[in-house]
Amino acid sequence: xxxxxxxxxxxxxxxxxxxxxxxxxxxxxxxxxxxxxxxxxxxxxxxxxxxxxxxxxxxxxxxxxxxxxxxxxxxxxxxxxxxxxxxxxxxxxxxxxxxxxxxxxxxxxxxxxxxxxxxxxxxxxxxxxxxxxxxxxxxxxxxxxxxxxxxxxxxxxxxxxxxxxxxxxxxxxxxxxxxxxxxxxxxxxxxxxxxxxxxxxxxxxxxxxxxxxxxxxxxxxxxxxxxxxxxxxxxxxxxxxxxxxxxxxxxxxxxxxxxxxxxxxxxxxxxxxxxxxxxxxxxxxxxxxxxxxxxxxxxxxxxxxxxxxxxxxxxxxxxxxxxxxxxxxxxxx
Amino acid sequence: xxxxxxxxxxxxxxxxxxxxxxxxxxxxxxxxxxxxxxxxxxxxxxxxxxxxxxxxxxxxxxxxxxxxxxxxxxxxxxxxxxxxxxxxxxxxxxxxxxxxxxxxxxxxxxxxxxxxxxxxxxxxxxxxxxxxxxxxxxxxxxxxxxxxxxxxxxxxxxxxxxxxxxxxxxxxxxxxxxxxxxxxxxxxxxxxxxxxxxxxxxxxxxxxxxxxxxxxxxxxxxxxxxxxxxxxxxxxxxxxxxxxxxxxxxxxxxxxxxxxxxxxxxxxxxxxxxxxxxxxxxxxxxxxxxxxxxxxxxxxxxxxxxxxxxxxxxxxxxx
Numbered sequence: 001x002x003x004x005x006x007x008x009x010x011x012x013x014x015x016x017x018x019x020x021x022x023x024x025x026x027x028x029x030x031x032x033x034x035x036x037x038x039x040x041x042x043x044x045x046x047x048x049x050x051x052x053x054x055x056x057x058x059x060x061x062x063x064x065x066x067x068x069x070x071x072x073x074x075x076x077x078x079x080x081x082x083x084x085x086x087x088x089x090x091x092x093x094x095x096x097x098x099x100x101x102x103x104x105x106x107x108x109x110x111x112x113x114x115x116x117x118x119x120x121x122x123x124x125x126x127x128x129x130x131x132x133x134x135x136x137x138x139x140x141x142x143x144x145x146x147x148x149x150x151x152x153x154x155x156x157x158x159x160x161x162x163x164x165x166x167x168x169x170x171x172x173x174x175x176x177x178x179x180x181x182x183x184x185x186x187x188x189x190x191x192x193x194x195x196x197x198x199x200x201x202x203x204x205x206x207x208x209x210x211x212x213x214x215x216x217x218x219x220x221x222x223x224x225x226x227x228x229x230x231x232x233x234x235x236x237x238x239x240x241x242x243x244x245x246x247x248x249x250x251x252x253x254x255x256x257x258x259x260x261x262x263x264x265x266x267x268x269x270x271x272x273x274x275x276x277x278x279x280x281x282x283x284x285x286x287x288x289x290x291x292x293x294x295x296x297x298x299x300x301x302x303x304x305x306x307x308x309x310x311x312x313x314x315x316x317x318x319x320x321x322x323x324x325x326x327x328x329x330x331x332x333x
Numbered sequence: 334x335x336x337x338x339x340x341x342x343x344x345x346x347x348x349x350x351x352x353x354x355x356x357x358x359x360x361x362x363x364x365x366x367x368x369x370x371x372x373x374x375x376x377x378x379x380x381x382x383x384x385x386x387x388x389x390x391x392x393x394x395x396x397x398x399x400x401x402x403x404x405x406x407x408x409x410x411x412x413x414x415x416x417x418x419x420x421x422x423x424x425x426x427x428x429x430x431x432x433x434x435x436x437x438x439x440x441x442x443x444x445x446x447x448x449x450x451x452x453x454x455x456x457x458x459x460x461x462x463x464x465x466x467x468x469x470x471x472x473x474x475x476x477x478x479x480x481x482x483x484x485x486x487x488x489x490x491x492x493x494x495x496x497x498x499x500x501x502x503x504x505x506x507x508x509x510x511x512x513x514x515x516x517x518x519x520x521x522x523x524x525x526x527x528x529x530x531x532x533x534x535x536x537x538x539x540x541x542x543x544x545x546x547x548x549x550x551x552x553x554x555x556x557x558x559x560x561x562x563x564x565x566x567x568x569x570x571x572x573x574x575x576x577x578x579x580x581x582x583x584x585x586x587x588x589x590x591x592x593x594x595x596x597x598x599x600x601x602x603x604x605x606x607x608x609x610x611x612x613x614x615x616x617x618x619x620x621x622x623x624x625x626x627x628x629x630x631x632x633x634x635x636x637x638x639x640x641x642x643x644x645x646x647x648x649x650x651x652x
Contacts, residue, residue: 057516168604198374199543203587203600225516232589232598255591269521270591271546 013084014047015187015219016069016103020078023064027292037291038064040243042078043318046187051213051220053230053251055266056240059291062223065240066191069221070105071096101131101183108192110172114164120175121160124148127182144182150215151178151208170201177208187219188212194229206233228270231255239263242291242299245318249325259327261304298330306331340365340504340537341386341424346399348378348385353609355381357561358399365504368531368538370552370569372545372584374605378561379541380429383509386539387426388416404504421452424505425498427491429513434494435482441468441493442478448497467496470533472526488519495527499534508540512547524551546588549573557581560606560616567641577643580617615646623647 021042027034039061046052056062067073069080071087080087082099090096107113114123124147128140135143148156151174164172173193180188190209194202210233212218224230230237231251238248239260247260258264291299298304301311310330318326321333339362348356355378363369373379384390386401388408401408404423411419428434436444445464449455455463465475471492482490491511498506508527512520528551531538542548548555549569556566557580565578576582583601603620606612612619618628628646636648 057518170604198605199545200374200584200587200601201604203589203598204602206589207597207600227517228589228591231591231595252595265518267591269518271517271521271544271549272590272592 013081014045015083016044016046016221017081017084018042018044018065018069018078019081021065021068021075021080022077023061023068023073024076034292037243037294039068040294042243042245044238046219046221048186048219049213049217050236051209051222051234052236052238053222053224053234054238054240055224055227055230057225059242060240061243061291062240063191064243066105066189066221066223069103070189071099097131101127102186103189104180104183104185105189105191106173106176106180106193109196110169110176111164111196113176114172116164118163119160120162120164120167123175123179124160124182127179131183147178147181150181150212151175152204153178168201169197170204173197173205174208177205177212181212181216181218185218187221189221189223191223192225193222195224195226202229203232209233227255227266228272239266242294244299244315245326245328246300247325247327247329248318249322253322253325257322257325259321259325259332260300260329261306261331262300263327265303298328304331337364339363340367340404341539342402343386344400344402346382346385346401347397348381348390348394349397350381350394354397354611355394355561355608356385359558359561359563360399361556361563361566363505363537363539366531366535366537367554368528368540368552369554369556370548371539371541371556371558372543372548373558374543374584376605376608377558378608379543379558380509382558383426383507383539383541387424387507388420389426417452421448421498421503422501423503424507425501425503427494427498427506427508427511429510435490437482440479440481441485445478445497445500449500452501463500467499468493470499470530471496486519487515488523491515491523492526495530499530499536502534503536505537505539508538510542511540513542513544520547527551545584557584560611561608562616562644563642564617564645565641565643567639571639571641577638577641577648578617578645579621579623579647583620583622615644 021039023039025036025038027036042065054062054065064073068075090099121144124144125140128135128143144160145156148159153159153171153174194205197205206229209220209222213220222230222234234251236249237251237254239246239262241262246262247254254263255267258267296315297313298311298316301307304311308331316328316330318328320326341363343359343361345358345360346356347354347358359382371379381394385396396409406419442464446460449460449463464478468475468478473489473492477485485493512523515523524547540548540552552569554567555569555572557564557578559580565572565581572581576585586598587600589598601620606616614630615628615633618624621628625646633644633646635642635644636650638648
């Protein structure tokens with residue numbers, strides 16, 4: 001597995017490259033036309049054997065990005081390239097099925113995303129039958145057992161025969177990953193996979209993602225609002241604010257040298273018992289991002305302590321400030 | 334340990350849902366002006382405990398035994414009529430989700446008026462003045478008394494819930510995860526505001542949360558709950574700097590940090606027990622890294638180390 005991962009890394013094209021991705025939603029009736037800009041000008045590359053964390057508060061558009069990549073939504077503009085091929089050109093069922101298998105999604109809610117009337121084996125076997133038709137019946141059983149062991153559910157035969165109600169939240173989320181693994185994925189889109197789990201079992205699921213990357217060479221897009229957990233597993237961080245990328249770069253570098261004022265605010269607000277309290281009292285009004293019919297200009301300017309005139313007339317573009325580290329801010333240096 | 338008479342005292346409280354014991358012999362005390370945080374995972378009984386204290390339980394939940402002394406009254410035995418005189422005037426509750434706790438078709442002002450009228454006969458002009466006062470107190474412009482909940486941001490909704498709880502300047506405010514629906518920035522500013530209000534008005538607070546790190550800088554004392562029981566209770570800084578119960582230290586070790594070196598964390602293996610069939614002996618023993626043979630059969634009592642009470646055999650006196 002390690003070898004194939006390295007081979008893939010050698011090819012020039014990353015698994016996923018999103019270029020200028022935007023998704024708008026129309027709101028209101030025929031008379032009042034309003035457009036919600038969920039995602040605007042979003043660029044992202046995810047290479048082989050890489051964990052990228054997409055961090056943002058609720059409403060920042062991070063889940064919309066996952067749904068665009070999973071082909072749940074069509075982009076309003078921009079495109080997604082899978083190994084260099086535009087997704088929009090994939091027309092045949094076979095191609096789309098193949099993409100769905102190579103880039104599956106794991107959902108936030110482990111209680112709602114498993115059907116209560118089927119045993120655990122159902123979802124995994126279905127994926128195996130559909131996406132790996134070359135396997136015989138016996139091989140499928142073997143493969144299902146191997147997958148369950150790799151997500152830390154053992155003995156596998158016992159778990160395969162359970163119903164979701166017999167499992168805890170953490171175990172259900174592991175089943176979610178097992179279903180994704182059954183398709184032999186290159187990249188798993190994990191949309192807040194731990195936010196509904198108990199605090200004491202979250203780390204286990206984060207460690208599972210790190211293990212799957214190490215042992216099976218699978219890449220992850222880890223979507224979260226929790227920047228500390230993003231740092232824990234990810235190589236790169238992409239911080240989103242109001243549908244746009246505020247800052248992107250190597251995880252440690254973004255945390256050590258946050259350039260965008262929003263990233264700085266986010267980091268200062270993270271509760272950390274091991275550090276003294278750092279945010280001055282109620283300096284921030286914490287207004288939600290305005291993304292309905294947005295005007296030109298930086299979307300963070302209303303909350304930004306450093307806003308200058310230029311911020312309200314010109315939308316800042318991402319520009320490199322450190323090696324491999326970019327921020328969309330007129331002021332940051 | 335508490336010099337003054339506690340405003341709230343809970344002794345051996347037991348709450349059951351049918352045959353499931355959700356709160357098992359919980360005792361705690363809150364001094365005037367004190368901030369007590371109760372942390373625990375979902376299903377550990379922390380919300381049930383709050384609801385029992387506030388007498389908000391509805392069937393099938395019932396208080397089986399134990400008592401709750403609030404300002405010298407036994408809350409468990411008060412009937413609805415007597416309760417009405419205490420509720421909201423002397424203690425109030427801030428619910429978890431302001432989105433659901435506020436009425437979507439009434440303005441904030443109308444809801445404040447309702448809350449005031451239910452507990453005191455006050456003239457309209459006085460109600461308006463008091464409403465404006467509490468809104469200013471929580472940092473919301475009083476023009477929002479005319480706003481509907483959907484017109485406010487999540488943080489403002491939660492702050493108007495707190496405004497409502499402070500209408501009668503109660504001695505105790507009970508808060509059930511008031512920040513859990515907010516993002517980190519709004520969460521932090523709300524916590525700072527709660528703390529500031531507490532300093533200004535002097536109410537005692539019970540704050541329930543699943544996020545241990547959130548309360549580290551805000552609470553005076555911390556109670557860690559697991560499977561319906563308090564496992565460790567003591568001054569917050571002591572519990573954080575030197576967690577004694579293996580569950581507390583496991584929980585603290587489950588939070589990745591944004592500072593310092595990146596280190597692998599283990600979390601706690603397994604998952605919380607089903608309260609319908611709690612494990613015998615210590616309830617944490619199936620997940621405990623320091624389990625001893627007698628943990629599986631004998632339930633540990635509380636042992637004291639300095640100001641901290643720990644329900645764990647590791648601290649038995651003969652060791």
